[in-house]
Amino acid sequence: MDALIPFTTSGSLVDLVDKKVMVILRDGRKLLGVFRSYDQFANFLLESCVERLHYKLEYADTDLGVLLIRGENVVALGEIDLIAEDRVPLIPRPLDEIRTKINEENRRKERDHLIKSKVLETVGFVSDGREGDAY
Amino acid sequence: MLIFSFFKTLTDQVITVELKNDLSITGTLKSVDQFLNIRLDGISVEDPERHPHMMAVRNCFIRGSVVRYVRMAAKNVDTTLLEDATRREIKDAKK
Amino acid sequence: MDHAAAAQISEPLDLVKLALGERVFIKLRGDRTLTGTLHAYDAHMNLVMSQVEESVHIVDVTDAGQPLPPRVERRNVEMLFVRGDSVILISPAQQ
Numbered sequence: 001m002d003a004l005i006p007f008t009t010s011g012s013l014v015d016l017v018d019k020k021v022m023v024i025l026r027d028g029r030k031l032l033g034v035f036r037s038y039d040q041f042a043n044f045l046l047e048s049c050v051e052r053l054h055y056k057l058e059y060a061d062t063d064l065g066v067l068l069i070r071g072e073n074v075v076a077l078g079e080i081d082l083i084a085e086d087r088v089p090l091i092p093r094p095l096d097e098i099r100t101k102i103n104e105e106n107r108r109k110e111r112d113h114l115i116k117s118k119v120l121e122t123v124g125f126v127s128d129g130r131e132g133d134a135y
Numbered sequence: 136m137l138i139f140s141f142f143k144t145l146t147d148q149v150i151t152v153e154l155k156n157d158l159s160i161t162g163t164l165k166s167v168d169q170f171l172n173i174r175l176d177g178i179s180v181e182d183p184e185r186h187p188h189m190m191a192v193r194n195c196f197i198r199g200s201v202v203r204y205v206r207m208a209a210k211n212v213d214t215t216l217l218e219d220a221t222r223r224e225i226k227d228a229k230k
Numbered sequence: 231m232d233h234a235a236a237a238q239i240s241e242p243l244d245l246v247k248l249a250l251g252e253r254v255f256i257k258l259r260g261d262r263t264l265t266g267t268l269h270a271y272d273a274h275m276n277l278v279m280s281q282v283e284e285s286v287h288i289v290d291v292t293d294a295g296q297p298l299p300p301r302v303e304r305r306n307v308e309m310l311f312v313r314g315d316s317v318i319l320i321s322p323a324q325q
Contacts, residue, residue: 012166013196022192026201028156030188042172042198054188075154075201078178078192085191116289119297125261125287138276138311155260155316171276171313203260205311209280212309217270217278218250224272225247 013038016079021046024075030054031067032080042071053098055105058091060098137224141217142167148211151181152197153204158186160195171199246271246320253323254279258316261287265323266310275314282307 013035021035023044033049045068050061117127142164151161152173159182162175176194180186239245249268256264256277266282284305290298 016196022188024188026156042196052188056184057187059187071198072200074198075156075158076160076195076197078189078195080191081193082191084193088187088190090187090190111295112291115291115295115297119289119300120261120287123287123300127259127261137270137272138278141270141278141311199313200315202313203258203316204307204313206307207309207311209308212269212278212280214267214269214280221250221270221272222247225243228273 020080020082022078022080023069025073026075042074044069044074044077053102055098055101057089058093058098060093060095062095137220138171139167139169142171145207145211148207151206152202154201155203173197249322255321255323257318259318275317277312280309282310
């Protein structure tokens with residue numbers, strides 16, 4: 001594995017270090033924190049991390065502290081524009097309220113997914129396994 | 136290397152990256168690496184109400200493995216060159 | 231494919247080489263198919279295609295849990311990169 005990759009222009013995330021970032025994970029979780037370190041596998045180290053649960057324009061945060069995220073779970077990392085963040089119309093709500101709404105939404109999605117898959121199988125589309133991690 | 140080289144020719148162009156979770160992000164391609172990880176600047180999200188968490192994000196890093204598609208303007212691509220390069224790459228791979 | 235003998239087909243991806251510059255049909259994960267002109271590919275089955283029509287097969291479900299008949303959402307893209315790990319099959323397009 002080329003150890004210079006993080007230091008080449010293309011592979012570099014060095015300009016985002018020490019900035020406030022949001023990491024999206026494959027399971028849909030959104031984590032906000034201060035970006036401290038990374039490596040060639042896109043493993044990330046976040047400090048003062050919170051998980052933000054979103055339900056439409058409402059949200060709730062849970063504190064997680066220092067997190068090491070395994071790169072294979074990462075979808076994207078975004079730099080939070082601190083000025084834009086203040087103007088964003090998101091409404092904080094109590095954690096249990098948001099959790100309840102999200103659980104209801106997920107239950108519906110799961111039920112629908114099973115029903116959809118059955119029908120799509122009959123027209124030649126199978127959902128075995130996930131799209132891979134080819135590299 | 137072929138596809139990596141292709142993406143390098145698209146630096147500073149506007150592209151739309153569609154992820155496997157159906158999120159589509161449009162932005163300027165700032166860099167790409169051999170894993171086809173992508174850095175995008177000046178991003179906007181398709182269907183922002185479905186993805187409110189992206190509202191305060193202006194630039195991002197996208198892991199190559201989660202990309203489904205990258206859409207781009209046809210005028211930025213020389214298809215004849217691409218086909219020739221593909222044939223060459225296959226020939227070289229077989230040697 | 232009468233020119234197969236002359237073209238030295240030794241592995242499955244050699245069939246894709248014959249389709250360079252031609253219309254192809256692609257089946258992808260996520261209940262999708264594509265038809266487009268193939269300009270580049272690699273061993274991962276990453277693809278670059280132009281004049282693409284994407285068909286997404288969708289099944290809506292009512293609140294009561296009844297599936298509606300499948301519908302197809304179509305979209306046209308002038309130039310498209312497709313990541314290889316989504317590709318299920320590649321075939322010459324039906325005429």
